[in-house]
Every structure is written in structure tokens, then in C-alpha cells.
Amino acid sequence: MSVQYRPVQWTRSKLVYDLCLAAGVSLYVLVYLRWAPGLVERPLIGGAELRMRAFGTCAFWMLTLILCIGPLARLDRRFLPVLYNRRHFGVLTFFVAVAHLYAVLGWYVAFSPTDPWVALLSANTDTSFLGFPFEWLGLAALAILFAMAATSHDFWLAFLGPPLWKRLHMLVYLAYALVVMHVTLGVLQAETSAIYAISTAVSLAAVAGLHLLAGVVEARRDTVSELADGGWVHVARLDELEDGVGRTVTLPDGERAAVFRHGDKVSALSNACAHQNGPLGEGRIVGGCVTCPWHGFQYDPETGRAPPPFTEKVATFRLRRDGDRLLIDPRALPPGTRTEPVLIGEGTS
């Protein structure tokens, strides 16, 4: 929600978030370098090889955590603060993965007269499943992480548009798949310790399990409500609406609307935030505005417009009451269109 370009709009929460990330990475690498020999590694493993493993496993776990944040936040709102600055987490993961590559080039091919990149990419030329050149998989994943880190700023979000930007950043799933196969066809083929196989299985179970679970829970919520006369859709009974808290309703065309009670009024907006398509219906009213749970973008509940000087706007929906029931017109109004709120005071309709 910016009106001018700034590389990073630092806030206290972002600083704390980034300091925790930097401290976590440093601690992990230091603990790994100190304690891994003899526990998860061969006691005589060399320092360069150990650094390669330290940064590689660190990047793998960081990617695992990043992928768990999304479904966790969808299952439980208490994880939302971790989601806010997830892009910082992703950029740091890219740099840790680069440190892994740097350590690989500095060890396996450091003593070779051949060009390091040629040596790296020709180490495995077997076309069988297990002889697959797993280094290519890691480099492909790194290329995706680079593309994501390079386009992580809001400038690129505005330049590409939220749908294209989001689709580009969904490539992180492909990156994760490439990393899992990079590990499986690489280190797991040579490693005798079971810790690496178990770690990979735990990561896979956590990432896939959480995404599948979140999908099942949301599919249950996604059922279209009862239709009333004229194609209007039943939202809820008026006494069910909690002040200041959003409610999501699925419309017959598959779109979703976010319905908010603000004081004695009820208004409805598109559920997709103009910033990153975040779920507005899971947000709250803060300072009189609907506030997106992902990054705090705000909208006037009656117009769908961000408060000045911001210019974002989302579609609005007409509402009406039928006795004690609240109905919504599923036909969205153009973004930023003012709508009359439904009043829920006594005797008002």
C-alpha cells in the first residue's frame, strides 16, 4: 500500500522478523557445523563438505517452513503474523541456497582444471533414474528462487499485476519438488545415515499434508449457500454476524464475497484483495476499514476503495434483508462502486 517507490518499507515488525530470521539461520549453521560431525555426519567429514551440507540443509528446511506457513495461516489465524513478511523469508532462502552452491563449487570442483560449472554439470551424465544429474535439479530450483527473489518487491507486483505475479510465485511448488528430487537422487544415494531420508520424509509429510488438509477444510466451506428469489444468495441470519469480523460467502459463479458488519451496518466486498488476492473475508474492521489479513491493505466497506492517498479498489456487492436473513446479489458491481449498507437496527429494513 505505497504511493512511492521504496526498496523496503521498514517497520518495527519487519525488523524483528528479519532479525529473527538472520539469528535463526546463523544459529542453525553454527550448531550444524559444531554438532553434526559424529551425529548426522561421518566424523571425518571435511570442513568444506560440512559447510555445503549445513547451507544445503538450512535452505531445505527454510523452504519447508515457507511452504508450511500458507496452509497453517489458512487453518488457523494465529499464524497470520508469520505470513505478513514471508517474502523476506523467501529472499533469505535464496541467499542461503546460493551459499550452498558456492560451497559445492568450492569443494567438489575446486581442484579441477576443468571450468567449475562444466565440471559440476557433467558430473552425472547417466540417463538412468538413479544416475540422473541431480545437480541440474538443484540449479533449476535455484533459478526459480532467484526469479522469485528478484520479483519479490511490490514494484513487480504492480508491474506484472496480482494474477500473473501470484502464478509466477506459485512456481515455488515446482522449486520444492525439484529440491526433493535433488536430495533424493543426490545425497540420499550416497548417504548411509538414515537421518537424511527421515528428514526429507518429514518435510514432505508436513508440506503435502498441510496443503491437503487446508484444501479439504476449504472445500467444505466452499459450498454455495441457499438461493433466494431473483438469484440472491443467503448469507446468514443477521444475529449471526459478529461486529468487525468478516464472513466469506461463496457465490454461484464460484467467486467469493466478504461480508462485514460494522456497527449497525452490513456491507459486502469482493473477497480478493487488490494487492495479492488475499482473503478479505478472513480480515477484520480496523479503524472503520476492512483490513486484509495478509498485508493490512484497507478498504472502505461501503465503497470498496482504499482510504486516500491510496488508490486500490475492489468490487462491491448489493445486500438486502429478508426478515432476519441477509441476502447478497451475486452480480458484482464495478470496483469502487458505493453501495447502501443494510441497517440492522431495530425495525429497519
Next chain:
Amino acid sequence: MRADLRRAHRRVWPLLTVLLVAGFVLGLVLKPERPVAPGPVAGETRP
């Protein structure tokens, strides 16, 4: 107006899970009994 991308997530993950689990299990099942030594890489003269 755009729907959020959660339905895309719901379509992607069942297939991705099957592919990932299959790749991971195959990689472990077909793993040679004797561990493969890392490298050698082209022209390597590692001490």
C-alpha cells in the same frame, strides 16, 4: 474481479503429492545397496 488462488492450490497439491511421494519412494527403493561415492567429477584431482 478475480477469485483468489486457493482453488488452484487444491488442484495442484493432490497431483504434486503423488508425484513427490512416488519420486522419493522410488529413489529410496532403487537405492544401490552399497552407497555411491560422491563424484568423481570431470578432471577432479581432489586430495
